[in-house]
Amino acid sequence: MSGHDLETSILRALLEDRARFISGEHLAENLGITRVAVWQHLQKLRAEGFEFEAIRNVGYRIASLPESPHAALLRILVGPRKHTPTIIVHETLDSTNDEATRQLAANCPTPFIVISRAQTKGRGRFGRPWHSRENGNLYITFAFRPRATPSHMQTFTLWMGVNICDLVTAHVKNTPGIKWPNDLLFGTRKAGGMLTEARIDADQIRDLIFGLGLNINSAPAGWPAELRPVATSLVEQNDGAPLDMNIFTAALITRILDAYEQFIDEPEATAATLAALWKKHDLLRGKPITILSGNERLTGIAGGIDPEGSLILKPESGRPQKVRAGEVTLEKKTEGLKD
Template identity: 40%
Template structure:
């Protein structure tokens, strides 16, 4: 959890949420927290100032009628506990890059897994040096940091694995078809919903720290984005026609990252990986163009190998494997 959170504040909010849509008396709240009624009133006023709608009715008590859509630390922690996800997390108002901040903290000895989130990034980045548009309050910017003590090949397969796991989880949660585009994007109807950037610090042939950065568009209003972004990107809210609780979606994503990493570390994932690829890949069995340092190559995607390298069938029938590259759907094959 976030060490700065107050357990009494968490207990108060939990009691209000448990009582919904009913009321909980001030006396019961005071007894639960072991504080005075005056203290309860002060804490409730603080929650109201932070965007919680709380109705007070004489002789009935208090009822929580609405929660802020924006990411809120107390809500995030309660959602994480409901999911059984234990992870240390930090929420910053602004930073240059959550990947850089997570790497700095892990290098300095912070416990892991560690999640660093920021409401705004001034130097967010994606693969190949691309800038990630990251100054919208409806976007989630986070970095998940671990110390895997694995060879560098671990990084690529983990990136693909996480993308497929998140596509499945977000599809289930939002009822919108989210697809993973190898190696590191999430799409809805061909438009970019999220990007993943995985980086590592190496010691000889082992990774000391591994940072997986994620930029996810949740409640962003597409029509407010820069013109060059609007035609190629989307958000969960724009695709589904409804807004989401940022805290709930963030907790879901953090829990999935923790579970995906644990599953990846603890056992064979080949069977599940194959199933997820078949259902949630945006490019499987599709004609694509892959751009590598050697130029552009067209082919039909036939799958991924055991390292998660992409396999293409070329026009001459040859199967060629690519460990890296930039992929786009192609109608010319």
């Protein structure tokens, strides 16, 4: 058994009942190593951000988990699945989407997940830079090979967005919403953004990449001055109470993988659920907006989405329009927080 596997086995044993102490002798006997080796592996885990309580002649237990994503811990928390993903965690990358693209080109089996504690070239829609310092945020990309037609995948980003909104709602005090097509907001302040990229062969999507940048435990005081009025984080929307990064990330991974499988395998059920969840989380519905679509500037009232994921715009006069792509601006301040 490799050192990596031994550390995973030690973590799994200690996580089964975090309140209980487990003796070094018990761990050593079960793993076929010495008590000194157990201590050495615990020291390595300490260096990776774990804290352990140790009582002489009693044993060890986990006192706290790392503040940043930890691959072995995430694998344990996510657990086995029908299609268990490979989880890769980096200290720094140019972009998790770019790394996923490289891994797909190298024929890495899917699904797999790329996480980085920081990005040097993080980006959003239209290639805009995404502030990606190592400060308690999550930069994560999921890679799939769906072998689905492009028409089947039209609402994929919207579907993932409402699922993420639902998950975040269960973890923080205030309620987020979706600004079509890919932004997660609390009121008018952005907490996260999604970026979906695909490679198409003939009439099928061969490679699908879904990237998410989410501000979790970062304090606005540490952000560039221009971001503070327009950005927020989950900790700020949770009355300052931080989220456990690994527990939240494991829940997110599980939710995204479940949502992907439903999207591919149950299209009719997905469409019905998307319609309901979009009404629940849509920040634009009934509000005056402006859309920049190519060289066109459109104004009107947002009217939700159609079954293909187009934004419905109701102009001051004339028939409603369907917009497939564009940059949306709210024309007045909106409130998206619950009491």
